[in-house]
Amino acid sequence: MSVVNHTPLTKTTHWKVVIPFYGYGAIALLVSTVLLLLSANNLLNHYFSPGNLAITHLMALGWGTMMILGASHQLIPVLIESELYSIKLAMLTFLLAGIGIPLLVVGFYEFNMGAPAKWGGRLILISVIVYLYNLFKSIKNSRKENIHALFLFTATAWLLVTSTLGLMLIYNFSFPLFQKNSVDYLPLHAHVGIVGWFLLTIIGVGSKLIPMFLISKYFNSNLLWRIYGLINTGLILFVLLFLYSESLLYLFIPVVCIFSGIVLFVIYCYKAYKQRIKLKVDEPMKISLVAILLNLFPVLFLIIIIVHATFTNTVSFSVVMGYGFVIFFGWITAIIFGMTFKTLPFIVWNKVFQYKNQITVTINPKDLYSKLIYKWMIFFYWTGFSIFLIGLLMNNVLLISCGAGLLVIAALFYGWNIIRIILFKAPLDEYNNQ
Amino acid sequence: MNIITNNNAMCSFAIDVLRSVEDPEIGLNIIDLGLVYQIDFDEESKKIFCTMTLTTQFCPMGESILNTVKLSLEKFFSDFTAEVYLTFEPSWNSDRISEMGRIFLNRK
Numbered sequence A: 001m002s003v004v005n006h007t008p009l010t011k012t013t014h015w016k017v018v019i020p021f022y023g024y025g026a027i028a029l030l031v032s033t034v035l036l037l038l039s040a041n042n043l044l045n046h047y048f049s050p051g052n053l054a055i056t057h058l059m060a061l062g063w064g065t066m067m068i069l070g071a072s073h074q075l076i077p078v079l080i081e082s083e084l085y086s087i088k089l090a091m092l093t094f095l096l097a098g099i100g101i102p103l104l105v106v107g108f109y110e111f112n113m114g115a116p117a118k119w120g121g122r123l124i125l126i127s128v129i130v131y132l133y134n135l136f137k138s139i140k141n142s143r144k145e146n147i148h149a150l151f152l153f154t155a156t157a158w159l160l161v162t163s164t165l166g167l168m169l170i171y172n173f174s175f176p177l178f179q180k181n182s183v184d185y186l187p188l189h190a191h192v193g194i195v196g197w198f199l200l201t202i203i204g205v206g207s208k209l210i211p212m213f214l215i216s217k218y219f220n221s222n223l224l225w226r227i228y229g230l231i232n233t234g235l236i237l238f239v240l241l242f243l244y245s246e247s248l249l250y251l252f253i254p255v256v257c258i259f260s261g262i263v264l265f266v267i268y269c270y271k272a273y274k275q276r277i278k279l280k281v282d283e284p285m286k287i288s289l290v291a292i293l294l295n296l297f298p299v300l301f302l303i304i305i306i307v308h309a310t311f312t313n314t315v316s317f318s319v320v321m322g323y324g325f326v327i328f329f330g331w332i333t334a335i336i337f338g339m340t341f342k343t344l345p346f347i348v349w350n351k352v353f354q355y356k357n358q359i360t361v362t363i364n365p366k367d368l369y370s371k372l373i374y375k376w377m378i379f380f381y382w383t384g385f386s387i388f389l390i391g392l393l394m395n396n397v398l399l400i401s402c403g404a405g406l407l408v409i410a411a412l413f414y415g416w417n418i419i420r421i422i423l424f425k426a427p428l429d430e431y432n433n434q
Numbered sequence B: 001m002n003i004i005t006n007n008n009a010m011c012s013f014a015i016d017v018l019r020s021v022e023d024p025e026i027g028l029n030i031i032d033l034g035l036v037y038q039i040d041f042d043e044e045s046k047k048i049f050c051t052m053t054l055t056t057q058f059c060p061m062g063e064s065i066l067n068t069v070k071l072s073l074e075k076f077f078s079d080f081t082a083e084v085y086l087t088f089e090p091s092w093n094s095d096r097i098s099e100m101g102r103i104f105l106n107r108k
Helices: A015-038 A050-080 A087-109 A115-140 A147-171 A182-214 A221-244 A248-274 A283-294 A297-312 A317-353 A371-393 A397-422 A428-432 B008-018 B062-076 B099-105
Strands: A004-006 B036-042 B047-052 B081-089
Touching: A015 A050, A015 A087, A015 A317, A015 A397, A050 A087, A050 A115, A050 A147, A050 A182, A050 A317, A087 A115, A115 A147, A147 A182, A147 A221, A182 A221, A182 A248, A182 A283, A182 A317, A221 A248, A248 A283, A248 A297, A283 A317, A283 A371, A297 A317, A317 A371, A317 A397, A317 B062, A371 A397, B008 B036, B008 B062, B047 B062, B062 B081
Parallel strands: B047 B081
Antiparallel strands: B036 B047
């Protein structure tokens, strides 16, 4: 063996940039679950109701997007193999989105598409542009091309499309920008966001992190390229068919493309799991892997919605609500729960112990959160999720309320652990040992 | 485990020292993981040159691990200063894990 080429170590993104996103996400999840509980009686009226709009956007932006933005600022060096271009731009992204999201949500909750919603939409759009520019410059400085960076960049481009369209839909209430009502364009806005932003990001980041955390040798660039092609082709076809086709049945073509992409990603994760070096899989990884499987669930709902709409010309609100619920409170929440406890403890551990001699440190990153609180969080989450979903499908308000209540408890437990991690300080004896 | 050295006697002490440095994610020490490639000693300039890798390039814990290797070596060999170099050629693969390391990782 000969050892050559000493490589300088790329610095990780500073914790000050990342932690605010995690804190914000935890608060947004709690507020979303409380709103879900308060709106339990009205959830089944119509998916385009002020409460549903507010909850969906708080979950999608305040919870899902802020957590992904936070994690991705930390993971960009890992994903693209280069440093983050600008910390100041990352902070600006947080500030703009952090102010924009509540404005938008309040606007929706009061169904006032005036100043608050418009300003919220504008700030979020600028925030996305700032993030996209920061990501572009970081990738440009990267030493080599890689598929994970491409996933993340394409996903952010789709997020830009989603937020631009979203802002235009808000304006469409006051000025006729489109031929139809804003409500008619909601499926387009929602799916570009869900598939383009969330799905591509989760696959791009997950395909790097899942083998890394499982200590697996598995990597298959060809398979990832196929997944990338299938999902983007499916999404572009969906946009074209939505705008130019009258028949709902044609929508099965993009659904098949995207579903195939998801199945291939499940296979990718399964192979990484089978080839792992460390047999024992920790709890956060277990829920992350379950979330990958949960990814298949919404497609089944979508097929039911399309078939039902094609043959009856009506939409079942409870199935549509179930579809949205499985995406935001199921798939996205489960994977964020798992990945939070695989990333945040390391960020804080690095902050506290980075320049200390590790042999005298007896605390590991996984010791920064309470396993007991985590277990209860998972218990309340799965119970609440299942009861709420059954309640939605059975049109049963009592079950919906019970499920929402349990989800509030799960969000409280999650927040409790997040606070424990963020506020963690090394015990005095750990310092005295240095 | 196959570590290149110019001083077998001192290297065996260094290996013992570095067995207490763990990869915090895996929970296994860096020697049994096979992360250390080379440890050379220059007794005239009182320097230790340690060349090692990480399980994955741009590992978020990399800076912490490298820093601990340096501090640990300097603590044991108190007359020496340590320089730790990172390399990814050759990159790490699981074949470098020692028998003891495999037993540890195969625990259910």
